[in-house]
Amino acid sequence: MKKTISILPGDGIGPEVMEQTIRIIKKIENKFDHYFTLNHGYIGGAAFEKYGCHFPDTTLHVCKNSDAILFGSVGGPILESHSVKWKDCEKNSILALRKNFQFSSNIRPAKVYPELQDICPLKDSVIGENGIDIVIVRELLGDIYFGEHKSYIIDNIRKAHDISEYDEKQIEIVAHQSFKLAKLRKNKVTSVDKANVLDTSKLWRTILTEISKEYPDVTLEHMLVDNCAMQFFINPSQFDVLVTANLFGDILSDAAAAIPGSLGLMPSASFNVKGFALYEPSGGSAPQIAGKNIANPIAQILSFAMLLKQSFHLIEEANSIEQAVHSTLKAGYRTQDICLNKSKAITTSEITDKILSFI
Structure with missing residues (x-):
């Protein structure tokens, strides 16, 4: 198979974990006789240094001429967030990507690895015999992030408002995606809203209920x-596929990230209605550890595995990476973020060496 992948390392630890993931890409190419053209682009602070903006046209061109996008992370130190280089960096890069390609939904798995149950903050009794394996589907193009934002003063009183809007088409897209995903898993969808208060949530609940009739084998519950x-945090194993609006999805997916024990383990993917997708780790750029060769590359590596499975339909190849990650963890190898005894932690490149050895 010949495919083209846009490589956008970004900032902070992004270039480090992307470098290790490219090693995995090369191994998959050689082992399974594929050829992946990797076209690199600048985004975030790295793009600002070179082009004076966070999302240059050259990067947009690279992305438009690819079969999928593999994204790293963007953003700089919190204390420098008001500097020219970093101001609105995330908004101008990742949100701009979502808008340009109309990425309407984000899929983020949250799974407790048996080998890493000791770093999960939940008790064994809460994790249960069946473990925790959740997929969160978050709508990306509606809600309060894309409505009107306004700050103003009336009668010397400072006021502000942010408007949340949804239409039925936006909700239908993620509804169908969630039910189709559930059919490949445990046939259960939990739709999360605030229908006791918000009209957008009442519409959300109505549309999910209507769409559910097209998937009679899938159980729908509202929460x-x-x-x-x-x-x-009291019964996470009850969830299979969880679908929710943009704001709630942003918060809940980050809350779910605490369950595995580290953002360094969590991949994600964003899709548009045509099936074009962007794959990225769920964590941020972590500038405080950038350049130290201690970041966990697993989320970036598993994002590539998702890319193989979802965009290229290379199931065996994706499974080989996921199994290699499991084998590496089962053998006891850990980066600092997932190692209880920090003195025994290995580096970014070393854990990639181990994963490569198991593919």
Whole structure:
């Protein structure tokens, strides 16, 4: 197979973990006789240094001429967030990518690896015999992030408003995606909203209920977002596929990230209605550890595995990477973020060596 992948390392630890993932890409090429053209592009602070903007046209061109995008991370140190280089960096890069390619949904798995149950913050009794394996589907193009934002003063009182909007088409897209995904798993969808208060959530619940009739083998349940947040930590094994709006999905997916024990383990993917997708780790750029060869590359590596499976339909190849990660963890190898005894942690490149040895 011949395919083209846009490689956007970005900032912070992005270039480091992307470098290790490219080693995995080359191994898959050689082992399974594929050829992947890797076209690199600048984004975020790295792009600003070279082009004076966070998402240059050259990078957009690279992405448009690819079969999938493999993204690293963007953003700089918190204390420098108001500097010219870093101001609105995430908004101008990752949100711009979503808007340009109309990425309407984000899929983020949250799984507790048996080998890493000791770093999960939950008790064994909460994890249960069946373990935790959740997939969160988050709508990306609607809700409060894309409505009107306004700050103003009336009668010397400072005020602000952010408007949340949804239409039925936006909701239908993620509804269908969630039910199709559930059919490949445990046939259960939990739709999360705030229908007791918000009209957007009432519409959300109505559309999910209507779409569910097209998938009679899949069980649909509705859950209020505040209850869902609590259930994550008292009974997370009840969830299979969880679908929710942009704002709630942003918060809940980060909350779910605590369950495996590290963001360094969590891949994600964003899709548009045509099936074109961007794959990225769920964590940020972590500038405080950049350049130290201690970042966990597993989330970036598993993002590539998702790319192989979802965009290229190379199931055996993706499974070989996922199994190699499991084997590496089962053998006891750990980066600092997932190692209880920090003195025994290995480096970014060393854990990649181990994963490569198991492919």
